Amino acid sequence: xxxxxxxxxxxxxxxxxxxxxxxxxxxxxxxxxxxxxxxxxxxxxxxxxxxxxxxxxxxxxxxxxxxxxxxxxxxxxxxxxxxxxxxxxxxxxxxxxxxxxxxxxxxxxxxxxxxxxxxxxxxxxxxxxxxxxxxxxxxxxxxxxxxxxxxxxxxxxxxxxxxxxxxxxxxxxxxxxxxxxxxxxxxxxxxxxxxxxxxxxxxxxxxxxxxxxxxxxxxxxxxxxxxxxxxxxxxxxxxxxxxxxxxxxxxxxxxxxxxxxxxxxxxxxxxxxxxxxxxxxxxxxxxxxxxxxxxxxxxxx
Amino acid sequence: xxxxxxxxxxxxxxxxxxxxxxxxxxxxxxxxxxxxxxxxxxxxxxxxxxxxxxxxxxxxxxxxxxxxxxxxxxxxxxxxxxxxxxxxxxxxxxxxxxxxxxxxxxxxxxxxxxxxxxxxxxxxxxxxxxxxxxxxxxxxxxxxxxxxxxxxxxxxxxxxxxxxxxxxxxxxxxxxxxxxxxxxxxxxxxxxxxxxxxxxxxxxxxxxxxxxxxxxxxxxxxxxxxxxxxxxxxxxxxxxxxxxxxxxxxxxxxxxxxxxxxxxxxxxx
Amino acid sequence: xxxxxxxxxxxxxxxxxxxxxxxxxxxxxxxxxxxxxxxxxxxxxxxxxxxxxxxxxxxxxxxxxxxxxxxxxxxxxxxxxxxxxxxxxxxxxx
Numbered sequence: 001x002x003x004x005x006x007x008x009x010x011x012x013x014x015x016x017x018x019x020x021x022x023x024x025x026x027x028x029x030x031x032x033x034x035x036x037x038x039x040x041x042x043x044x045x046x047x048x049x050x051x052x053x054x055x056x057x058x059x060x061x062x063x064x065x066x067x068x069x070x071x072x073x074x075x076x077x078x079x080x081x082x083x084x085x086x087x088x089x090x091x092x093x094x095x096x097x098x099x100x101x102x103x104x105x106x107x108x109x110x111x112x113x114x115x116x117x118x119x120x121x122x123x124x125x126x127x128x129x130x131x132x133x134x135x136x137x138x139x140x141x142x143x144x145x146x147x148x149x150x151x152x153x154x155x156x157x158x159x160x161x162x163x164x165x166x167x168x169x170x171x172x173x174x175x176x177x178x179x180x181x182x183x184x185x186x187x188x189x190x191x192x193x194x195x196x197x198x199x200x201x202x203x204x205x206x207x208x209x210x211x212x213x214x215x216x217x218x219x220x221x222x223x224x225x226x227x228x229x230x231x232x233x234x235x236x237x238x239x240x241x242x243x244x245x246x247x248x249x250x251x252x253x254x255x256x257x258x259x260x261x262x263x264x265x266x267x268x269x270x271x272x273x274x275x276x277x278x279x280x281x282x283x284x285x286x287x288x289x290x291x292x293x294x295x296x297x298x299x300x301x
Numbered sequence: 302x303x304x305x306x307x308x309x310x311x312x313x314x315x316x317x318x319x320x321x322x323x324x325x326x327x328x329x330x331x332x333x334x335x336x337x338x339x340x341x342x343x344x345x346x347x348x349x350x351x352x353x354x355x356x357x358x359x360x361x362x363x364x365x366x367x368x369x370x371x372x373x374x375x376x377x378x379x380x381x382x383x384x385x386x387x388x389x390x391x392x393x394x395x396x397x398x399x400x401x402x403x404x405x406x407x408x409x410x411x412x413x414x415x416x417x418x419x420x421x422x423x424x425x426x427x428x429x430x431x432x433x434x435x436x437x438x439x440x441x442x443x444x445x446x447x448x449x450x451x452x453x454x455x456x457x458x459x460x461x462x463x464x465x466x467x468x469x470x471x472x473x474x475x476x477x478x479x480x481x482x483x484x485x486x487x488x489x490x491x492x493x494x495x496x497x498x499x500x501x502x503x504x505x506x507x508x509x510x511x512x513x514x515x516x517x518x519x520x521x522x523x524x525x526x527x528x529x530x531x532x533x534x535x536x537x538x539x540x541x542x543x544x545x546x547x548x549x550x551x552x553x554x555x556x557x558x559x560x561x562x563x564x565x566x567x568x569x570x
Numbered sequence: 571x572x573x574x575x576x577x578x579x580x581x582x583x584x585x586x587x588x589x590x591x592x593x594x595x596x597x598x599x600x601x602x603x604x605x606x607x608x609x610x611x612x613x614x615x616x617x618x619x620x621x622x623x624x625x626x627x628x629x630x631x632x633x634x635x636x637x638x639x640x641x642x643x644x645x646x647x648x649x650x651x652x653x654x655x656x657x658x659x660x661x662x663x664x
Contacts, residue, residue: 068489116617139479151618156574156585160631161437162478163579171478200580202478203438203447204415207311214344237578240585240663289617436580475631476579511635 023080024277025052025060031087034059036294038094040117040286041077041108043070043101046138046166047252049280050077052085052092053287058124060085061280070101074108094294096286100139112289114282115144115155121285122248123150126272131244134234134263135281136253138166143237145244150285154241162202164233166252169259171202172226175209176219180256187224187258194221196228205229223258231262238267247271254278302370302569303335305358306561307351307385308394309376312414312443312527314340314350315555316358318369319562332401332566336362337555347381355384373565375557377416377435389564391557392420392428398560399523400426402550407519410538410547411557412509412528417441419513426560432515438477440508442528447477448501451484452494456531463498463533470500480504498533506537513542522547529553571616575625576633576663584633585663586610586651590622592659605654608636623659637662 031037034054042049044066051061062080066073074097082088089107097105098117105111114135122133123146133144140159146152162168173180194217199205205226212222230253247269253259254271255278264270276284308315320335338358342350355372359365374385375394382388391411399409400422409420409428417440418433434440442456449459470492474480480501487497505528524547528534539547550556576585602611602623610629616622629636640646651660 068486112617152571154572154574156576158577160475160577161579162476167478167482199436201437202476203443204436204580207415214346240574240583241572434581439579473631508635511638515638 021064022277023060023062023084025081025085026058029054029057029059031059031085031091036094036291037087037092038096038287038290038294039078039092040283040288040290041074041095041097041105042099042114042117042280042283042286043073043077043097043105044099044114044138044282045140047279048073048077048099048101049283050074050081051280051283051287052081052087053284053291056288056291058276058284061277061283063277063279066101070104071106073101074105078107094290096290096293098282098286110290110293112286115142115157116152117282117285117289118142118250119144119146119152119285120150120288121281121283122146122250124284124288125250125274125276125278125281126246126248129246130248130272131246132238132241133248133250134238136164136166136234136249136251136259138252141165141234141237143234143241145241156237156240158237161200163200163205164230164237168202168205168230169253169256171206172209172223175206176223178219178223183223183227184256184258184260186220187227188261189220190218190224193228194225196232197225198229200229200233227256227258228262230259231266234259235263235266243267243269245269248274250278250281252279302566303364303368304562304565304569305355305369305372306394306558306563306565307355307372307374307376307382308391308555308558308561309347309351309374309378309382310413310554311377311416312341313554314342314354315558316340316354317555317558317562318358318362318364319559319566321566332563334559335364337552337558339554347378348383351378351382352384370569371565373561375561386565387568389561390428391416392418392431392433394557394560394564395525396420396422396428396560397426397563398556398558399525399550401559401563402556403521403523403548405521406523406548408513408516408522410509410513410522410524410542411526412442412505412524412534413526413554414442414446417505417509417512419509419516421516421519430516432512434512439475439480440505440512442505442526444477444480445501445505445528445531445534447481448484449498451481451488452497454494454498459498460502460531460533460535462495463502464536466493466495466499468496468499469503470496472500472504499537502531502533502537503541506534506541509538510541518542518544520544524549525553525556527554571618573622573624574663575630577631582634583663584637586625586633586637587661587663588623588625589659589661590616590620592657593622594620596623596657598654598656601654601656602651602660605650607639607650610636611651634664
C-alpha cells in the first residue's frame with residue numbers, strides 16, 4: 001500500500017459517513033409545569049443523546065456525535081437541550097446514564113445498561129405491543145425481547161464484530177463515496193435485486209464490493225448487495241432471541257430503509273412505526289427509568 | 302523435469318518453478334527451485350493475472366510452457382486458474398513446502414493477507430490436522446496492514462518498530478474495523494508508534510496462537526506466509542506460542558507455491 | 571431473562587446464555603464462580619435489582635478462544651460451568 005492511502009489524507013476528503021445532528025423540543029409543552037423532570041443520557045461509541053422527560057412524557061432531546069471523552073460528550077449533549085429549553089441542570093430531578101460511556105456521565109445519579117434502556121424506550125415509542133427490538137448502534141448490534149412493560153426477557157449484544165453495525169455501513173458509504181443517508185434509497189434503485197455480499201467480515205466485504213464493481217455492478221447494486229448482507233446478518237442475531245410481532249428498530253440504522261425494508265422482507269414482519277427519532281431510544285429509556293425510580297421513592301415517602 | 306506451483310493468494314500470486322536435479326553424494330536432494338516469482342494482480346481478473354504471473358515466471362527462468370510437466374495450483378482463488386493440471390488445498394501445499402525446507406517441522410503456522418491457520422504436519426510433510434479462520438480479518442495480515450497504514454508505516458517498518466517497544470498495551474477491539482479507531486485514539490493520546498505496533502502485532506499473534514493451539518503446538522514450529530517478513534510479528538508469535546524457536550524459511554510467502562510444485566513433481570514419478 | 575453473552579462473527583456463533591430466572595437465589599451456591607478455570611463469571615446486580623451471574627465483560631469478545639480449553643479438544647466431555655450450575659441456568663451455543 002502506498003503512503004497516499006494513509007489515514008490523515010482521509011480527514012481532508014469529504015466525510016460521506018457523517019450524519020445529521022439534531023435538537024428537538026415539544027413546543028406545546030412547558031417544562032415549568034412538570035412535577036418531575038428526569039433526564040437520560042446515552043453516551044454511545046459514535047453518538048450521544050440527552051433526553052428530557054417531564055412527568056413520564058417525552059419533552060425534548062439532543063443528539064450529537066460523541067467526542068473524544070465520555071464526560072464531555074455527556075455534558076455537551078445535555079447542554080444542547082438545556083440551551084434550547086431554557087432549563088438548568090438544577091431543574092432536573094434525576095439523571096440516568098446509559099450506553100457504553102454510562103459510568104462516565106459526571107452528573108448522573110445512576111447508570112443503567114443500554115439493553116434495559118432500549119427496551120424501555122422502545123416500549124414508550126412503539127407502545128406496549130413491542131416485543132422484539134433490534135438496536136443497530138454505531139459499534140454494536142443488540143437484539144432484545146421484552147414484555148408488555150418493556151422489561152427485558154431475552155437479549156444478546158454483539159460488540160465484537162463490525163458486521164451489522166453502523167460502523168459497517170459507514171465503511172461502505174465511504175467506499176462508495178456516497179452520503180450515508182442516500183444509501184437506503186439508492187439500494188432500491190436497481191433493476192434486479194442482487195445476491196447478498198457473501199463475506200460477513202466488513203474488511204472482506206469491502207474487497208468483495210470492489211470486486212463486484214470491477215465485475216460491472218453499478219454502485220447501487222453493490223449497495224443493495226451490502227444492505228441485503230447486513231439484513232441477513234441481523235436477522236440471524238434476532239432469530240437467536242426469537243422474533244415476535246411488535247418488532248421495533250432503534251438506533252441509527254433504523255433511518256436506513258435499505259436495511260430496514262430488507263429485514264422486514266426476511267422476517268415477514270413490518271416494523272412498528274414511530275414519529276420519534278429512533279436514535280434516542282436508549283436515552284429516552286434511561287429518562288423513563290429515572291422517572292420510575294422517582295415515583296418509587298415518592299411512594300416510599 | 303520441471304514442474305510449476307502457483308499460489309493464488311488473496312493479495313498476491315506466487316509462482317515457483319521446480320527442477321529435478323541430481324547431486325552426487327546428496328541423494329536426498331532431488332529438486333531445486335529454478336525460479337520463484339511474486340506478482341501483485343492489481344486491477345486484473347484472477348484468471349488473467351494467473352496467466353500473466355505464470356508467463357512472467359517462465360520468461361524469467363528462460364523456459365516455455367511446453368517445458369513444464371505439470372502445473373499445480375493452490376490458494377483461495379485456485380479454481381480460477383484454467384491452465385492448471387490439478388488443485389491442492391492450502392493446508393496440503395503449505396505443509397509439504399514447510400516440510401521440504403525444514404524436515405523436522407511438526408507445526409506450520411501460515412499467516413497471509415486474509416487468512417491465518419495452524420497446520421499439524423507429520424514426518425512426511427502431510428497435513429494431519431488444521432485450524433483456520435478465513436472469514437474474519439482479525440487473525441490475518443490485513444489487520445496488521447490496516448493498522449500500519451494508520452501509522453503511515455510499511456508493514457516492514459511496523460514490525461521493526463514493534464521490536465523497539467517493551468510495553469504491553471492490550472487491544473480491546475477484536476475486529477479490524479474497530480481496532481482502526483482504537484489505534485487512531487492511541488495515536489491521538491500520543492502513544493509512541495512502536496508501542497502501538499507491538500500492541501497490534503501481539504494481538505494478531507495471540508489470535509493466531511489460540512487457533513494453532515486447537516491443533517496442538519508441537520516443535521519444531523515454522524512460520525510461512527507474508528507475515529513472516531515482519532520481524533516484530535515473529536517475536537510476538539514466538540512469545541505467544543511459548544516455543545524456543547520459530548523457523549523462518551527464505552521467501553516465506555512462496556512456500557505454499559513450492560509445496561504445490563513439489564507435489565506436482567512427486568505425482569509425476 | 572435470558573442473557574446471552576458473546577458474539578457471532580465470520581467464524582461462528584459463540585454465546586454463553588444465562589437464564590437469570592434460574593440464577594436468582596442460586597441453589598448451587600454460586601458454584602459457577604469457581605468452576606470456571608478462567609473465572610469468567612461474576613455476580614452483578616442487574617438493571618431490575620436482581621443478583622445474578624454474568625460473564626465478565628473482558629471475555630465476551632473472545633469466548634471462542636477463552637472456552638477452547640474446556641471444550642472436547644481440551645479433553646473435556648462436559649463443561650465445568652454447566653456441570654456446576656445444577657439449576658441449569660448456563661448454556662453454551664457451540
